[in-house]
Every structure is written in C-alpha cells, then in structure tokens.
Amino acid sequence: MKKANTIIDALSIDCLIFGFKNSELDILLVQHGEGISKGKWALPGGWIKYSEGMDEAASRILKALTGVSNIYLEQLRAFGRVDRYPTKRVITIAYYALVKPEDYTLQAGFTAADAKWFKVNDVPLLPYDHPSILKQALEYLKHKLRHEPIGFNLLPKKFTLLQLQELYEALLNKKLDKPNFRRKLMNMNLLVPCQEKQTDVSHRAASLYRFDKKIYDKLAERGFTFEL
C-alpha cells in the first residue's frame, strides 16, 4: 500500500462552482500561481491522495484554492482524453456545485494566486480540456435544473416568485409568462409561504417563499417529479 498522504499521480479533481448574480450565471476560477500554466485562469483542481475519498478530495482542494468550504459537491463524470494534460497521462474527475456567490468570501491559497467569479459567457481561454469540461457541465446543469429543484440553491433563503422566474429565464434563456409560471409553481405545493413580504422595493411588495427539501422529498416519495 502506498503511503496514505502520497498523491495518485494519474488522477485529479476539477471543480465547477456555479453562482447566480444579477440574473447571470457565474463560474469560479483560480489563477495558477505556479507550475506549467502559471498566470492562467482555470478550474480549481488538484490531486487526490491515496487516503481520501473523491468527494473529500474535491472539498479539500476547493477550500485550499479558493477558501470556499461547506458546499455540497456532486460528481459530474471523469474526463480522460489521452492528451488532455501536457506532461503526463491524467484522468480528472469533475465535480460541480451551485451556490450563491454572496454567501462566500473568496480567499486564494495554496497554488492559486487569485480566485474570482467569471460570467460563464465571458470566461478567459481555459487550459487543458477545461473548455470542454465547462461546456459539458453547462449542458448537464441546464438539463438538471429543469428536472430537479436545484435552482433554489442559487436564490436567497426567502425569495419571490419573480426572482425564481428570472432565474429560470436566465438559465433556460427564454421568457416565461408570469401568471402561468406562478400557477405552475403553486400547484406543486412545493413552496412554503413565509407569510412575509419584500421590503425596500419601490412598488407593490411580493410575498416571500422558501424551498423546503423535506417537503420535496415527501412529494418525491409519492411519485411527484419536478419539471419546469
């Protein structure tokens, strides 16, 4: 058995952290502070150790490079084109998460010189096969958003129906009808009314709602499936 703390040199992790701000989708990138691609912006990534699980490695690496911790990372898939990495054969396992950027303070560390949010439609040229990974992750994300209630991760705890609608309009890239969107959501019995209204808006205040995973799980058990 190899030493526990040694890295598995053919296996890396890359993280795709998506955020939603000002009706736009962002992705978290880090600037390499050393190594062959010094100065370049890339997906936060690193090596897996013999002694740690993959999920664990993803969390550790993300935290070390960007300061972002305590988020739920999910595996996307492995990428392993023979020539994807310049100096040796490396297969990477991509993880993704959806977060609210304002919840996190970025703090570049370890081999990262800087960490920053970029609009997904306006990222610098990424190294290796990162462009392809990003593209596939976006595809997957769009699909997943329509079939699972994960979009709520991108909104504040309490949100209005219009905020939710705008999120979906931005992600699906099309306009939706307000009354119909509202009715559809309400009929799902998924949203919990907070019995509160918006404040600080210069127009009629909208009701606030929150998403409750427990309720969703209960509905899902009975065969309900979220579709938008």
Add this chain to the structure above:
Amino acid sequence: MKKANTIIDALSIDCLIFGFKNSELDILLVQHGEGISKGKWALPGGWIKYSEGMDEAASRILKALTGVSNIYLEQLRAFGRVDRYPTKRVITIAYYALVKPEDYTLQAGFTAADAKWFKVNDVPLLPYDHPSILKQALEYLKHKLRHEPIGFNLLPKKFTLLQLQELYEALLNKKLDKPNFRRKLMNMNLLVPCQEKQTDVSHRAASLYRFDKKIYDKLAERGFTFEL
C-alpha cells in the same frame, strides 16, 4: 512519461452491460478465473493503460473478457470509496450499455473463466462495491429510459408498438394502456413506419416501425424532448 502499455494501477474500468430478453432485464457478468476473487461472478472490468482513452479501454476490456464488441459504451461515473478494493486504492470508472443479448455470442477470455447473462433481480453476490455500482446504474438507467429514446436499443430494428410497450412496462414496472401508449408515440412523429407487417404470428399482424436517430436529433434541435 510512463511506458505506453503500462497500466495505471490506481484506475480501473467496470462495464455494466444490460440486455432485455423475455420481458426481463439482464446484466452481463464474468466469472474470475484468477486473482483474489477467483470463482466469483463480477462486473467485467480491468485496468486502463497509459496510452488509451477511457472509452477505448472499456471496449477493449469488455471484448477481452466476454467477446462482446462493437457496442456503444457510455460512462456512468467514477466510483472511488477508499476501501472499495481490498489490496490497494483503486478508483473505477463505470461504463454501461444497453444491448439485445441475442445479437452477441459470449466468449469468455483473458482472466475470465466464464461469461453469462443474469437477471438483474437475481444476480449472485458481487464482490467489492459492485452491488452498489449496479444499484446506481439501474436507478440511472430507469431515469434515462423515460427521458431519452434509448429503449429502442433493446428491440429488433423493426418492432411493433406492443413490443415497445411491453419493454416499457417491464422496465417501469407498470401496465400501460394500449391505445394511449400508441397515440402518444405516434404523436411524437419519431417512429418511422416500415410499411411492413409482422409475420408468423397467430393473430392479426401488427405494423412494424423503426427508430431513426437522425429524426430524433432533428426533433431535439427544435426543442422536442422524449418523455414516457
């Protein structure tokens, strides 16, 4: 750079080949002919070489162990619990495919003593984390079958609507209404009539249809999504 033909010793591939026969879902397993789990039935798997892509490795391994070749394998995801493999740390990448068993002649080879189809509901106790991989693959498969037109892989080129319906009834584990099922499929404009009828049946012969991926792709471009 390591020698091209050397294996990456922390990385393996496992294949989940599903077949459909007699209204039941089968999975292809191999019996280990050597090594620490000699005699046991397990998912066909092996090591990735430095010089080959992952998909390529999956095809090579499947062919060597079972004789099955020329099938479209798709990656499921990577599995990497620290203790999943007894003697060293191994992360495995799971691939799956859907095929018609009658199209293939099994031919055990390489480290496999035997290769055989098992009903998914009646597999022997599998080694390592293979039970967990199989479980997740089945979940994934069921979901995918309802949202993408991959079930056609399991039928002959030309099939009747009832055959298709029975496939879905078996996979989704519920009865469907014949006229309604038929109408739904026909309204998709997805199936191409072969202008032919069944032969050798002791009752009224049904029309034969075929699935055309090109038509599906065209529909998909226009925003159509397959749902069943």
Add this chain to the structure above:
DNA sequence: TATCTTATAGTAAATTTGACTACAAGGTAG
C-alpha cells in the same frame, strides 16, 4: 391625485391525458 411598476387573480381556448368502447383483421378449433 395621476401614474408607474409589479403582484396576483381570473378566464377561455387549445392541448394532452386517462379510462374506455368498438370494431377490424387474422388465426384456430370444431
């Protein structure tokens, strides 16, 4: 107070779904 913006209710046609009925087209058994 008029007017602007956004919230929310409602409505009516079109489409889709679900549960059924009816009949057609062959085969098979008597």
Add this chain to the structure above:
DNA sequence: CTACCTTGTAGTCAAATTTACTATAAGATA
C-alpha cells in the same frame, strides 16, 4: 365454413393541464 379466439387500431369523452391573454390590486413616486 363458421364461431370464437387474440391482438391491432380507431375513436370517444371527460378531466386535467397548458397557453395566451385580460383585469384588477397594491403600493411607490412625481
């Protein structure tokens, strides 16, 4: 040859859902 199986295929009808709207309410601002 005929009655009667079995399966294929068409059609009906009510219920539910979706889509495209209209209308009105509630505040905020000029």
